[in-house]
Amino acid sequence: MVEAHFGVPLAAGVLNALNTRLEPSAIAYMLDHGEARAVIVDPEFSALLAQALALRSRTQPLLVIQTQDASFGAPTAALEAIDYEDLLARGDPQHPWQGPQDEWDAIALNYTSGTTGAPKGVVYHHRGAALNALSNILEWDMPQHPVYLWTLPMFHCNGWCFPWTVAARAGLNVCLRKVDAAAVLHAMRRWKVTHYCGAPIVHAMLADAPAELRQGLPPGIRGMVAASAPPAALLEAMDRLGIELTHVYGLTEVYGPATVCAAQPDWNQRPLDERARLHARQGVRYHLQRDACVLDPQTLQPVPWDGRTIGEVMFRGNIVMKGYLKNPEATAAAFAGGWFHTGDLAVQHPDGYIKIKDRSKDIIISGGENISSLEIEDVLYRHPAVQAAAVVAKPHPRWGETPCAFVELKPGAQVQPEELIAHCRQHLAGFKVPRAVVLGELPKTSTGKIQKFELRQRVGSVQAIDV
Amino acid sequence: MVEAHFGVPLAAGVLNALNTRLEPSAIAYMLDHGEARAVIVDPEFSALLAQALALRSRTQPLLVIQTQDASFGAPTAALEAIDYEDLLARGDPQHPWQGPQDEWDAIALNYTSGTTGAPKGVVYHHRGAALNALSNILEWDMPQHPVYLWTLPMFHCNGWCFPWTVAARAGLNVCLRKVDAAAVLHAMRRWKVTHYCGAPIVHAMLADAPAELRQGLPPGIRGMVAASAPPAALLEAMDRLGIELTHVYGLTEVYGPATVCAAQPDWNQRPLDERARLHARQGVRYHLQRDACVLDPQTLQPVPWDGRTIGEVMFRGNIVMKGYLKNPEATAAAFAGGWFHTGDLAVQHPDGYIKIKDRSKDIIISGGENISSLEIEDVLYRHPAVQAAAVVAKPHPRWGETPCAFVELKPGAQVQPEELIAHCRQHLAGFKVPRAVVLGELPKTSTGKIQKFELRQRVGSVQAIDV
Numbered sequence: 001m002v003e004a005h006f007g008v009p010l011a012a013g014v015l016n017a018l019n020t021r022l023e024p025s026a027i028a029y030m031l032d033h034g035e036a037r038a039v040i041v042d043p044e045f046s047a048l049l050a051q052a053l054a055l056r057s058r059t060q061p062l063l064v065i066q067t068q069d070a071s072f073g074a075p076t077a078a079l080e081a082i083d084y085e086d087l088l089a090r091g092d093p094q095h096p097w098q099g100p101q102d103e104w105d106a107i108a109l110n111y112t113s114g115t116t117g118a119p120k121g122v123v124y125h126h127r128g129a130a131l132n133a134l135s136n137i138l139e140w141d142m143p144q145h146p147v148y149l150w151t152l153p154m155f156h157c158n159g160w161c162f163p164w165t166v167a168a169r170a171g172l173n174v175c176l177r178k179v180d181a182a183a184v185l186h187a188m189r190r191w192k193v194t195h196y197c198g199a200p201i202v203h204a205m206l207a208d209a210p211a212e213l214r215q216g217l218p219p220g221i222r223g224m225v226a227a228s229a230p231p232a233a234l235l236e237a238m239d240r241l242g243i244e245l246t247h248v249y250g251l252t253e254v255y256g257p258a259t260v261c262a263a264q265p266d267w268n269q270r271p272l273d274e275r276a277r278l279h280a281r282q283g284v285r286y287h288l289q290r291d292a293c294v295l296d297p298q299t300l301q302p303v304p305w306d307g308r309t310i311g312e313v314m315f316r317g318n319i320v321m322k323g324y325l326k327n328p329e330a331t332a333a334a335f336a337g338g339w340f341h342t343g344d345l346a347v348q349h350p351d352g353y354i355k356i357k358d359r360s361k362d363i364i365i366s367g368g369e370n371i372s373s374l375e376i377e378d379v380l381y382r383h384p385a386v387q388a389a390a391v392v393a394k395p396h397p398r399w400g401e402t403p404c405a406f407v408e409l410k411p412g413a414q415v416q417p418e419e420l421i422a423h424c425r426q427h428l429a430g431f432k433v434p435r436a437v438v439l440g441e442l443p444k445t446s447t448g449k450i451q452k453f454e455l456r457q458r459v460g461s462v463q464a465i466d467v
Numbered sequence: 468m469v470e471a472h473f474g475v476p477l478a479a480g481v482l483n484a485l486n487t488r489l490e491p492s493a494i495a496y497m498l499d500h501g502e503a504r505a506v507i508v509d510p511e512f513s514a515l516l517a518q519a520l521a522l523r524s525r526t527q528p529l530l531v532i533q534t535q536d537a538s539f540g541a542p543t544a545a546l547e548a549i550d551y552e553d554l555l556a557r558g559d560p561q562h563p564w565q566g567p568q569d570e571w572d573a574i575a576l577n578y579t580s581g582t583t584g585a586p587k588g589v590v591y592h593h594r595g596a597a598l599n600a601l602s603n604i605l606e607w608d609m610p611q612h613p614v615y616l617w618t619l620p621m622f623h624c625n626g627w628c629f630p631w632t633v634a635a636r637a638g639l640n641v642c643l644r645k646v647d648a649a650a651v652l653h654a655m656r657r658w659k660v661t662h663y664c665g666a667p668i669v670h671a672m673l674a675d676a677p678a679e680l681r682q683g684l685p686p687g688i689r690g691m692v693a694a695s696a697p698p699a700a701l702l703e704a705m706d707r708l709g710i711e712l713t714h715v716y717g718l719t720e721v722y723g724p725a726t727v728c729a730a731q732p733d734w735n736q737r738p739l740d741e742r743a744r745l746h747a748r749q750g751v752r753y754h755l756q757r758d759a760c761v762l763d764p765q766t767l768q769p770v771p772w773d774g775r776t777i778g779e780v781m782f783r784g785n786i787v788m789k790g791y792l793k794n795p796e797a798t799a800a801a802f803a804g805g806w807f808h809t810g811d812l813a814v815q816h817p818d819g820y821i822k823i824k825d826r827s828k829d830i831i832i833s834g835g836e837n838i839s840s841l842e843i844e845d846v847l848y849r850h851p852a853v854q855a856a857a858v859v860a861k862p863h864p865r866w867g868e869t870p871c872a873f874v875e876l877k878p879g880a881q882v883q884p885e886e887l888i889a890h891c892r893q894h895l896a897g898f899k900v901p902r903a904v905v906l907g908e909l910p911k912t913s914t915g916k917i918q919k920f921e922l923r924q925r926v927g928s929v930q931a932i933d934v
Contacts, residue, residue, distance in 0.1 A: 137605065138601075138604065141608070141609075141610040141611055144608055168605075287635075
């Protein structure tokens with residue numbers, strides 16, 4: 001995957017890193033919608049790819065290229081594929097590298113779960129990728145020759161642009177087949193890791209690891225955390241590990257990190273709960289991002305920096321996607337008024353730091369993965385007993401959030417929550433399946449619209465928490 | 468001057484930092500040629516500006532703005548000027564900052580001595596300035612909040628773009644009215660300086676300072692050196708001072724540093740003379756510069772990396788000037804074939820490092836200042852006794868190079884070298900005056916062209932030194 005971040009663009013291709021956690025139908029959709037010409041697959045995922053290929057609706061030929069990995073062994077399924085190393089060996093080492101004709105040309109395509117079931121294809125340009133790769137260096141004061149450990153999947157915003165960051169610093173990429181505490185901590189010691197990124201759950205996993213695994217880490221490791229704010233207990237545990245956490249916030253549409261909760265020198269002297277409150281904020285614009293603001297969605301004027309007035313987080317500048325692939329309506333809506341609208345509702349504190357209060361889009365972020373609540377609702381509606389369904393995020397100490405479904409049954413229908421969960425499991429990737437299904441009448445407006453606000457309050461979601 | 472690097476562009480102006488060492492006629496030329504609308508002057512240089520204003524040929528009004536500095540005192544001449552602080556006080560703090568309409572728009576104008584007597588106005592665009600400011604950070608792994616000491620004048624390539632670098636790192640600018648060893652070393656201690664730049668003479672001055680002045684420097688200071696290679700003795704002396712030198716090479720047309728002699732980890736273990744030889748090379752492309760190559764000037768193809776084949780150093784990319792102001796011929800010549808031609812002749816070593824062997828342009832670099840040999844020759848030709856004159860660079864242990872004039876007198880004319888030197892002093896800024904005048908017949912080709920090559924060999928200039 002690291003090599004593909006260079007080989008594909010330099011072969012004038014656009015890289016679409018596929019989320020290996022997705023269900024085969026979603027992979028098939030992306031191969032079709034993105035009009036993939038070739039797909040590179042690791043032996044661990046050949047079965048997943050084989051299922052996805054069987055579900056494609058396009059009939060255009062697709063070149064399948066399979067890598068080898070002695071540490072994994074044989075592919076999980078037989079695929080009609082050419083061998084990756086063979087392909088490279090047939091290449092011409094004298095072929096001159098060709099940069100893009102135009103820096104605004106596409107370098108990557110990243111599908112993201114939006115408010116509708118169908119994933120949207122976010123198109124990155126070279127310019128944005130280069131500038132966010134540099135921003136990562138600037139944020140971390142990252143010196144030349146870092147040792148970067150991959151715990152963050154490269155299918156999330158191209159690993160927050162870090163494949164290019166590490167190359168720009170002439171660094172070392174340390175890759176893991178599986179992210180577990182023993183493997184991560186071993187790699188940190190073995191390679192003297194200096195930097196890594198991940199969702200809170202990755203960092204928590206290290207903090208919770210048995211003491212003997214945590215010993216002997218190289219000093220001064222820096223971790224970057226996004227997707228949800230690091231809780232106080234995690235900050236404290238990371239202190240003990242000697243790992244300094246940087247809290248960033250972003251979305252696929254803005255290449256990963258787009259704001260940073262830049263720590264001020266005096267924060268470490270504050271009581272832990274205050275420190276956690278300060279660190280929980282989304283912060284200020286990332287280095288080479290031009291504008292990161294909380295604006296009134298009607299007037300597009302900045303809200304007062306009073307920590308109380310709610311607006312919408314919006315971005316503008318060089319590090320914003322080209323648009324959604326083959327989706328001009330969604331692109332136009334996302335860029336209404338010349339700003340990229342995140343859908344995240346926030347306040348701006350007197351020190352300029354942004355703090356998210358709610359997400360206006362129906363997105364649940366679980367273990368760093370975006371889940372569309374509408375996608376789950378669509379699946380629930382397909383069950384014959386379901387009259388109405390609404391899925392909201394439920395706060396979870398380990399995953400950040402998990403999907404919680406509220407379901408109203410058809411008159412006379414009889415079904416247990418377990419059956420609805422099993423139904424979801426048939427049609428959805430594991431991480432998208434609701435952890436809880438609550439049966440009962442749904443709260444609705446006078447016009448019959450389901451009041452998700454009310455449901456979020458019931459499960460104590462982020463909206464109800466005033467930080 | 469630091470403020471002007473932000474205030475002028477944000478007021479939609481173009482900043483032309485004037486070299487205060489120049490003669491009044493040169494300043495007048497720049498004000499005229501650049502069509503200056505306003506000039507900001509420090510009290511120390513009001514006499515110089517008054518003389519320059521008297522020599523202007525344009526009659527358009529020019530707003531003169533004078534700063535105050537209690538540490539200097541009263542202006543050196545009475546000028547009809549408004550006060551800088553008064554001007555700022557009348558400003559509207561709510562005025563919205565306005566970036567450039569287009570990133571390729573001009574941000575700065577920097578006059579440079581070329582091969583002809585009239586200085587050429589090098590126009591910088593915002594894009595190049597921003598990218599070289601970032602390159603400076605990347606080269607030095609410069610962390611946030613550096614303490615930067617100004618020994619390099621900001622009128623040289625906008626201080627190699629460091630005013631913007633320091634701002635991008637939220638650093639501290641330490642400014643000196645006068646660069647002498649005591650003041651520099653005191654400032655380093657007083658402000659815990661982390662970084663500074665300068666010509667070799669600046670670093671040598673610190674190395675040669677009395678021992679008591681050199682004590683107690685903060686550890687880990689990084690210095691950047693350009694204009695000529697740091698000699699072995701200087702490297703050794705800087706080691707003793709605990710200052711790490713980075714050797715860069717560039718020209719006004721490429722925003723200052725454009726290549727860097729990136730030190731390899733094993734160089735420090737080599738014998739001193741070999742270390743000096745390695746460090747004396749101009750090196751590899753600067754971080755965000757796209758291409759820095761030694762090309763055959765005829766074919767524009769790269770020379771073999773054999774350390775022997777001579778070609779011309781050329782640059783291409785984002786960090787190259789827009790062009791020479793109001794000089795399309797010179798601009799077209801400089802960019803022939805799509806590359807910026809430096810005029811510096813060099814080889815490329817097997818490790819890719821560039822080493823300059825000669826300058827094809829008639830430029831002498833003395834104490835970091837460019838001097839046009841043709842400009843001096845023009846002045847010499849104005850003396851009634853002079854038949855022919857040729858000025859070449861003479862290696863100098865302190866200044867790097869100094870101008871050395873060879874003069875052939877008219878038949879029967881009688882004049883001493885001292886008189887010719889005095890004549891030059893009348894018409895040229897002090898640093899341009901030849902240190903030596905050698906009388907005698909000049910070597911010429913069969914067509915009567917003076918053979919400067921021959922003269923350079925006589926004075927043992929860089930061309931004759933094989934490193």
